[in-house]
Amino acid sequence: MAVLYHHPAPEDITLLPLLRAVADPVRLGIICHLHSLGEANCTTLLRGRPKSSMSHHFQVLREAGILQTRVEGVQHRNTLRLDVLEDRFPGLMTSILRECPTNLSEKG
Amino acid sequence: MAVLYHHPAPEDITLLPLLRAVADPVRLGIICHLHSLGEANCTTLLRGRPKSSMSHHFQVLREAGILQTRVEGVQHRNTLRLDVLEDRFPGLMTSILRECPTNLSEKG
DNA sequence: TTCATTGTTCTATGTTGATAGAACAAAAAG
DNA sequence: CTTTTTGTTCTATCAACATAGAACAATGAA
Incomplete structure (x- = not known):
């Protein structure tokens, strides 16, 4: 897993890929969680889904510039790049996060 | 064309369909235009695309609550529902519209 | 009525992307 | 070294959706 993740620079984050990434129920769930x-690894957010699926969704979110991944031992910890996103597309993430269900623990 | 358009009520506009509708290059173009x-009919925004395709995209945008269509004679005039959207998802459309190319006439 | 314009509906096709199993890779623990 | 945990990569499959032609419907003009 010595994977070298590519996190796009702020200038390279563009609207369409970002919207595409966000326009998916699973990924919207990941974002809200x-x-x-604050931070979570892939396995934490599986809900019966196969790891390969989640890994795919994290990759999409990563390449869209929405999250960044930090390797710590065996785990890959993911965080939203809120500052960057707010800087790049002011208000966008905020308006999306506002729609997150308040009680995320209902299904895990 | 005595089509009865269904425009969803503000409460019935939900995030995921809205994001789906917006996460498409053609529809993003329509929105910016x-x-x-201010207002435009379908044919005005064709750029070599078949009418059926555009009609489809307008339908998606309409059902997502992004635009409303007003019939005037033979033409169907479309407008963004900015007030409703701003009320429903504050800041979302604003942050998207901010990314519209300033010179839309480059390609039409 | 006849024709032109506008846009929808129907249908088919093709492409993109989500899902998921299996094999693999890396790190840490035993 | 072996095992366990974590997550990626590869591959295949399936579903959703964009594209587009053709026929149709409605309005207005000639």
Whole structure:
């Protein structure tokens, strides 16, 4: 897993890929959970889904510039890049996060 | 064309369909053009695309609550529902419209 | 009525992308 | 070294959706 993640620079984050990434129920869920948890690894957010699926979604979010991944031992910890996103597209993430269900623990 | 359009009520506009609708290059283009033109019919925004495709995209935008269509004679005039959207998802459309190319006439 | 314009509906096609199993890779623990 | 945990990569499959042609419907003009 000595994977070298590529996190796009702020200038390279563009609207369309970002909207595409966000326009998916699973990924929207990931975003909301990351927002409430602050940081989380892939396995934490599986809900019966296969790891390969989640890994895919994290990759999409990463390449869209929405989250960044930090390797710590065996785990890959993910965080939202809120500052960067707010700087790049003011108000966008805020308006999306506002729609997150308040009680995320209902399903885990 | 005595089509009865269904425009969802503000409460029935939900985030995921809205994001889905917006996460498409053609529809993003339509949105930007509508924003700069104020109002436009389908044919005005064709750029070599078949009418059926555009009609489809307008339908998606309409059902997502992004625009409303007003029939005037043979033409169907479309407008963004900015007030409703701003009320429902504050800041979202604003942050998207901010990314519209300033010179929309480059390609039409 | 006849024709032109506008846009929808129907249908088919093709492409993109989500899902998921299996094999693999890396790190830490035993 | 072996095992366990974590997550990626590869591959295949399936579903959703964009594209587009053709026929149709409605309005207005000639």
